[in-house]
Amino acid sequence: MRIVRYQETESGEVSYGVLGADELITPLDGDPYGERRAFDRPARPLAEVTLLAPVEPSKVIAVGRNFAAHAAELGNQVPERPLIFLKPSTSVVGPGARIVFPEYTDELHHEAELAAVIGVRCRDLKPDEVPGVLLGYTCANDVTARDLQKPDGQWWRAKGSDTFCPLGPWVETELDPAGLRITATVNGELRQEGGTHQMVRPVNELIAHISAAMTLLPGDVVLTGTPAGVSRMSPGDTVTIAVEGVGELTNTVVRAI
Structure with missing residues (x-):
């Protein structure tokens, strides 16, 4: 499984998601740690968002x-x-x-x-x-x-x-x-x-x-x-x-x- 962190081009909203083989991102509800729950919103094409560093480490x-x-x-x-x-x-x-x-x-x-x-x-x-x-x-x-x-x-x-x-x-x-x-x-x-x-x-x-x-x-x-x-x-x-x-x-x- 590929976990991404990405930013919406228009709204600037930042989310985590799961990238599929079809290059569609299924948005996650919250972060990828613990139980992963999908947001009730449509998948996002990889080409239409900006990938960010996949995690935000404390160190x-x-x-x-x-x-x-x-x-x-x-x-x-x-x-x-x-x-x-x-x-x-x-x-x-x-x-x-x-x-x-x-x-x-x-x-x-x-x-x-x-x-x-x-x-x-x-x-x-x-x-x-x-x-x-x-x-x-x-x-x-x-x-x-x-x-x-x-x-x-x-x-x-x-x-x-x-x-x-x-x-x-x-x-x-x-x-x-x-x-x-x-x-x-x-x-x-x-x-x-x-x-x-x-x-x-x-x-x-x-x-x-x-x-x-x-x-x-x-x-x-x-x-x-x-x-x-x-x-x-x-x-x-x-x-x-x-x-x-x-x-x-x-x-x-x-x-x-």
């Missing part, structure tokens, strides 16, 4: 260096424990939205990632309990101002600036995260290609580790790491993140005004 928890080849390409070692950092909710944008290239960086990178979406409030999970708390999976671009990571120490600007967390295009609720291909293309050129089988630590282990320290809420997002091949983005570029079994997330890069 985005990300994992660094979870692909050995990516760690190596930046001259880093794979950490002994998962390297966890936060991206604020204000960094989240949806499919088709603009990634803003800030004036305080000269080196903006894409990072293609599989993102797990939490479906219920949870804490202190065991790895085998993780599948039961997930709403599903979506695509993510962990946009990074690479030249700010070391000078700042904390990655608050490098990872957390506005528009630095595109998500979408929807949440796929029926997906096995094992063995999925992950790619990033820039202006149609393949830059990143890898798979979830290359992860140092699998999704279930990562989320269990995170939940030992903090409560996860419905809609929270966990970014699970990026494969090798990260590269620069420039104003005017079109960047597409694709995750097998989920779909494609496309955004354009623009210079800050």
